[in-house]
Amino acid sequence: xxxxxPGPVPETATDAPLDPxxxxxxxxxxxxxxAATRDRxxxxxxxxxxxxxxxxxxxxxxxxVGPHPTAMYQLTFTPALFPRIVPFLALNRQGLxxxxxxETGWPRADHLMHALWLGAVLPLKAxxxxxxxxx
Numbered sequence: 001x002x003x004x005x006p007g008p009v010p011e012t013a014t015d016a017p018l019d020p021x022x023x024x025x026x027x028x029x030x031x032x033x034x035a036a037t038r039d040r041x042x043x044x045x046x047x048x049x050x051x052x053x054x055x056x057x058x059x060x061x062x063x064x065v066g067p068h069p070t071a072m073y074q075l076t077f078t079p080a081l082f083p084r085i086v087p088f089l090a091l092n093r094q095g096l097x098x099x100x101x102x103e104t105g106w107p108r109a110d111h112l113m114h115a116l117w118l119g120a121v122l123p124l125k126a127x128x129x130x131x132x133x134x135x
Contacts, residue, residue, distance in 0.1 A: 018104070023079050025078055026079065030075070031097040041096055052077070058073050066128055067111055069124065086116070099115055107129045107133055
């Protein structure tokens with residue numbers, strides 16, 4: 001099927017390397033405290049939307065949702081935008097933690113193995129992440 005993920009996720013570093021061409025998009029999850037840092041998260045979001053109109057901001061989640069341990073919103077962007085938006089996030093994250101991960105069709109691996117963290121590494125709820133998209 002054309003929508004199937006591109007092969008199994010390697011279990012060890014000795015398995016065959018994955019093709020970066022398998023990345024269909026990226027997500028950035030901006031974490032915040034609704035009582036203390038939501039204003040900083042809002043400022044960052046405004047700056048991202050103004051500077052990168054092709055990035056798609058997601059809904060605000062003032063309570064944990066899915067694998068995320070705290071409040072957050074998501075940004076979706078294309079692989080072509082990665083070299084511009086990730087450095088912007090690194091320099092302008094307002095002291096907030098940001099999880100950046102690829103979309104390869106393997107949600108668990110994308111969040112847990114292939115992720116980049118800007119700021120503190122937060123414990124994700126791995127048990128709620130499907131191994132493969134659509135399962």
